[in-house]
Amino acid sequence: MAPILRVLMVEDCEDDAFLVREVLSGGGYEVLALRVDTEDDLLQALRDEEWDIVLADYCLPAFSAEGALRVLRESGLDIPAIVVSGTVGEDVAVQTIKLGADDYLLKQNLTRLASAVRQVLEGAASRRQQRRLERMKSIILDSSPDLICILDMQGRFIEVSSASLAMLGYAPDELEGAHFEGMMHPADLQRAWDEFHSILAGHPVRNFESRLLHRSGAVVHLLWSAAFSRDDGLIVSVGHDITARKQAEQHIRYLAMHDDLTGLPNRNLIQDRIVQAIAHARRSGSLLALLYLDLDRFKIINDGYGHLFGDAVLRASGERLVRLVREGDTVARLGGDEFLILLTDLRQPGDADIVARKIIESLDCPLAVQGREIHLSGSLGVSLFPYDGETAAALIDNADMAMYRAKELGRSNYQFFTCEMSERTQQRVELETRLRGAAAAGQLRLVYQPKVSLDDGRIIGCEALLRWHHPELGLVPPGHFIPIAEESGLIVAIGDWVLRAACAQARAWMDAGLPPICVAVNVSALQFLQQDVVAWVTRILEEVGIPPGWLELELTESLIAQDIEKVTIAIDQLKGLGVKLSIDDFGIGYSSLSYLKRFRVDTLKIDQSFVRNMLVEAEDSTIVRAVISLAHNLNFRVIAEGVETEQHCHFLRAHGCDEIQGYYFSRPVTAPEFEAMHRQGKRLSA
Numbered sequence: 001m002a003p004i005l006r007v008l009m010v011e012d013c014e015d016d017a018f019l020v021r022e023v024l025s026g027g028g029y030e031v032l033a034l035r036v037d038t039e040d041d042l043l044q045a046l047r048d049e050e051w052d053i054v055l056a057d058y059c060l061p062a063f064s065a066e067g068a069l070r071v072l073r074e075s076g077l078d079i080p081a082i083v084v085s086g087t088v089g090e091d092v093a094v095q096t097i098k099l100g101a102d103d104y105l106l107k108q109n110l111t112r113l114a115s116a117v118r119q120v121l122e123g124a125a126s127r128r129q130q131r132r133l134e135r136m137k138s139i140i141l142d143s144s145p146d147l148i149c150i151l152d153m154q155g156r157f158i159e160v161s162s163a164s165l166a167m168l169g170y171a172p173d174e175l176e177g178a179h180f181e182g183m184m185h186p187a188d189l190q191r192a193w194d195e196f197h198s199i200l201a202g203h204p205v206r207n208f209e210s211r212l213l214h215r216s217g218a219v220v221h222l223l224w225s226a227a228f229s230r231d232d233g234l235i236v237s238v239g240h241d242i243t244a245r246k247q248a249e250q251h252i253r254y255l256a257m258h259d260d261l262t263g264l265p266n267r268n269l270i271q272d273r274i275v276q277a278i279a280h281a282r283r284s285g286s287l288l289a290l291l292y293l294d295l296d297r298f299k300i301i302n303d304g305y306g307h308l309f310g311d312a313v314l315r316a317s318g319e320r321l322v323r324l325v326r327e328g329d330t331v332a333r334l335g336g337d338e339f340l341i342l343l344t345d346l347r348q349p350g351d352a353d354i355v356a357r358k359i360i361e362s363l364d365c366p367l368a369v370q371g372r373e374i375h376l377s378g379s380l381g382v383s384l385f386p387y388d389g390e391t392a393a394a395l396i397d398n399a400d401m402a403m404y405r406a407k408e409l410g411r412s413n414y415q416f417f418t419c420e421m422s423e424r425t426q427q428r429v430e431l432e433t434r435l436r437g438a439a440a441a442g443q444l445r446l447v448y449q450p451k452v453s454l455d456d457g458r459i460i461g462c463e464a465l466l467r468w469h470h471p472e473l474g475l476v477p478p479g480h481f482i483p484i485a486e487e488s489g490l491i492v493a494i495g496d497w498v499l500r501a502a503c504a505q506a507r508a509w510m511d512a513g514l515p516p517i518c519v520a521v522n523v524s525a526l527q528f529l530q531q532d533v534v535a536w537v538t539r540i541l542e543e544v545g546i547p548p549g550w551l552e553l554e555l556t557e558s559l560i561a562q563d564i565e566k567v568t569i570a571i572d573q574l575k576g577l578g579v580k581l582s583i584d585d586f587g588i589g590y591s592s593l594s595y596l597k598r599f600r601v602d603t604l605k606i607d608q609s610f611v612r613n614m615l616v617e618a619e620d621s622t623i624v625r626a627v628i629s630l631a632h633n634l635n636f637r638v639i640a641e642g643v644e645t646e647q648h649c650h651f652l653r654a655h656g657c658d659e660i661q662g663y664y665f666s667r668p669v670t671a672p673e674f675e676a677m678h679r680q681g682k683r684l685s686a
Contacts, residue, residue: 005029010056027114058085080124147239169215185211259333260619262318270332274392289352291341292399298337356414379406380414447668457684461518464502503544520552548578608642
């Protein structure tokens with residue numbers, strides 16, 4: 001079927017118009033034409049109908065092609081025009097092109113009219129498409145909140161979106177022609193060049209983070225995607241501002257690693273620094289010391305003058321301790337009136353003795369706080385690496401034991417750890433021996449603590465918790481034997497027993513007619529990294545016969561920072577199976593925020609240490625709210641553990657927490673008790 005061509009002819013000769021129609025019909029068009037020969041008729045025709053093309057004779061008695069082109073131009077209509085005339089010289093033809101004609105033909109040579117029309121129409125369509133694209137590009141560049149920029153192959157900005165003004169403090173025309181080097185943070189420049197060359201090699205970039213410098217000098221964090229258009233020789237880049245997210249991560253990281261009251265490092269941060277210091281001491285052959293300090297009689301001051309004054313005393317005490325040690329040493333507040341001091345690069349034990357004596361003597365001097373002179377004293381315990389322990393935990397424990405020995409000897413003194421204080425270590429060895437046979441002897445049990453939705457109060461799952469009932473020792477607290485199991489490697493065999501037993505119980509509940517129940521199981525870093533965790537989980541699920549979606553694995557923050565690539569692959573494969581994943585005790589780790597966005601987990605679990613005190617400690621309240629906000633921004637669900645009161649529940653519900661777990665709803669119960677609770681439809685009160 002021939003395409004319809006709507007032709008408006010500016011022509012005074014009907015015979016010539018007929019000839020043109022015939023030529024176009026012979027060229028494959030179904031021609032719908034109107035002939036006009038005055039300006040008024042042309043204007044009326046343009047108002048009444050839509051036209052594909054205008055064919056204008058150059059010279060008419062009352063009109064001309066130049067006039068027709070002027071009318072077309074002033075109308076604003078996008079209609080191509082060809083001048084078709086019997087007499088037109090080359091100079092005149094060039095002039096008509098300058099006035100807006102798309103082509104010109106002689107009436108004596110109409111053989112190429114159809115092809116000329118086709119070519120002009122194609123060109124007009126191409127120009128309209130280009131204008132549409134330019135309009136769309138302008139809309140995007142003007143309205144997008146992201147920094148969109150087009151760069152040449154040398155790295156210069158060709159075009160920049162309006163967002164650059166708000167994001168970087170520069171107007172788009174100030175950036176055009178500038179090189180990206182001038183905007184880039186110096187620390188990111190080499191990585192940026194590497195990515196730039198990769199883009200030019202034809203490898204699109206996604207999720208590349210870099211920092212640009214605002215006009216004021218402030219740092220702007222951007223997440224980039226970019227690709228190279230080889231035909232145009234241009235790079236199109238889109239940068240999304242993630243500064244607020246980075247600041248939130250940094251703030252949460254700071255809160256998780258520092259004491260809110262004193263601003264000193266907290267237990268989490270100093271433990272990490274001890275680990276690093278041990279590694280350094282091993283390489284250099286130096287010593288390190290831990291000084292565990294407890295302020296004597298602080299409770300009397302706190303009760304006598306009030307908590308606000310007591311807080312001021314703790315801040316002043318922390319400042320005094322910082323002044324007593326070297327810049328490279330660390331003073332941390334563990335909580336209450338306890339401080340831990342890390343001394344590194346010591347040459348001999350006597351170096352620690354000097355610092356310990358200085359601290360005790362300094363504490364004997366009056367402390368000026370809010371116009372009062374306060375007399376404090378302290379009991380200090382000292383442990384040394386490598387003599388008193390090979391791990392951070394051992395050194396802290398031994399310094400703690402030495403501190404209690406100092407208290408026993410009359411306070412206001414310091415004691416070095418000795419072997420006579422190591423009875424606890426002997427007990428741990430004995431406990432490990434008993435633990436090795438616990439599973440085979442049937443001494444291990446699982447209890448189940450319900451997880452409850454804050455939306456409707458229903459039980460939506462449970463966490464399987466390990467208990468050890470020893471015939472002589474009775475119920476051994478998990479905090480006593482789990483660390484031993486992890487240090488000795490027994491956690492792998494015990495973890496296998498726990499996962500298998502929990503899945504078997506889920507199957508038993510399914511066979512008993514209960515609705516699907518998701519059972520959460522803790523997985524240690526050792527289990528995750530020392531075996532093929534995906535094959536292990538798959539094998540147990542298949543042997544027991546439950547769907548993967550009924551199992552949730554709770555991973556620790558410490559795990560995700562140990563082998564990022566291996567953990568990422570394993571998590572992706574587990575998610576591919578359909579297993580649910582959560583990060584347990586979120587907020588107490590050190591490096592997980594750097595990697596959090598890479599992991600396809602479902603849930604963040606707020607550690608109970610924050611939940612327990614969130615109504616009385618501003619730091620804990622801030623951390624809980626910040627974690628909920630961060631999790632939801634990353635499309636994770638949030639569960640709070642350790643919820644013990646109605647007030648806890650109200651606070652968490654008010655701030656958008658999704659689920660809770662804790663004694664407020666139920667203590668950990670046996671499998672039959674959990675089944676009965678679930679069947680009875682026990683719910684959390686509104």
